[in-house]
Amino acid sequence: MTVRQGRRMQFDADLTACADLVQQGDPDRFLATMAAPVEARPLLFALYAFNIELARAPWASQESMIAEMRVQWWRDAGAEIAEGKTVRRHYVATPLGRLLKPDLAACIDDMAEARRWDIYKDPFDDQAEFDRYIDRTSGSLMWMAAASLGPADEEAVREFAYGAGIANWLRAIPELEAQKRIPLLDGTQEGVQALARKGLEKIQNAKSKRNSISKPAAPAMLAGWQAEAVLHQAICQPERVAQGLLGQSEIRRKASLMWKAASGRW
Numbered sequence: 001m002t003v004r005q006g007r008r009m010q011f012d013a014d015l016t017a018c019a020d021l022v023q024q025g026d027p028d029r030f031l032a033t034m035a036a037p038v039e040a041r042p043l044l045f046a047l048y049a050f051n052i053e054l055a056r057a058p059w060a061s062q063e064s065m066i067a068e069m070r071v072q073w074w075r076d077a078g079a080e081i082a083e084g085k086t087v088r089r090h091y092v093a094t095p096l097g098r099l100l101k102p103d104l105a106a107c108i109d110d111m112a113e114a115r116r117w118d119i120y121k122d123p124f125d126d127q128a129e130f131d132r133y134i135d136r137t138s139g140s141l142m143w144m145a146a147a148s149l150g151p152a153d154e155e156a157v158r159e160f161a162y163g164a165g166i167a168n169w170l171r172a173i174p175e176l177e178a179q180k181r182i183p184l185l186d187g188t189q190e191g192v193q194a195l196a197r198k199g200l201e202k203i204q205n206a207k208s209k210r211n212s213i214s215k216p217a218a219p220a221m222l223a224g225w226q227a228e229a230v231l232h233q234a235i236c237q238p239e240r241v242a243q244g245l246l247g248q249s250e251i252r253r254k255a256s257l258m259w260k261a262a263s264g265r266w
């Protein structure tokens with residue numbers, strides 16, 4: 001029984017381990033998943049655990065060849081799912097292979113290709129390359145989640161995911177710079193504001209198409225519940241980006257999530 005068949009799936013040892021990984025490695029998405037309907041949680045936990053594993057792969061070694069091999073492992077696992085083959089035994093890949101539609105698994109290759117940027121220290125070539133990175137990481141993840149749960153318009157999902165991805169990227173700037181990466185094309189305060197405005201515009205465009213996201217698919221959008229608040233902060237106080245001070249208080253962020261989950265108005 002799978003989420004995509006509209007049935008509840010019992011949490012086995014693998015899914016429990018996925019949930020534990022998300023709770024420890026991505027607490028915001030953990031909260032968003034726990035705010036989702038019970039029947040959506042297996043798929044979301046498997047996807048978000050996969051996202052953590054893939055995001056960590058480029059940082060697993062200072063040797064670029066080893067990092068490339070770790071990223072390639074997930075490309076190969078994604079190809080197995082996409083081709084309907086038996087998926088390699090792994091506590092994340094195994095449940096992901098059961099829950100993810102094969103036609104959506106092609107997104108895993110795009111995500112892995114984007115994550116190769118994290119292995120090296122070269123800056124993005126231009127805005128188009130940066131936008132592709134955000135779309136292939138944040139956009140592909142949210143699209144796989146939404147389309148697995150129910151009918152959804154891909155453009156609307158990816159627009160919302162772009163804004164959410166920019167918000168998450170801006171929050172990650174201090175750590176990326178500490179790792180000697182060059183995360184922004186324009187690191188000035190004006191450049192930060194322009195990027196945040198672009199992300200906010202994408203979210204507003206997506207919200208104007210809210211009716212194109214079905215109720216069953218909507219829990220996938222909860223992962224971006226903080227994005228608007230973070231982007232507004234970056235626009236009004238761009239200095240907070242370098243200081244690592246973007247984000248809401250614990251009370252405000254949890255209250256916001258509860259309201260959006262209850263209302264369905266992501």
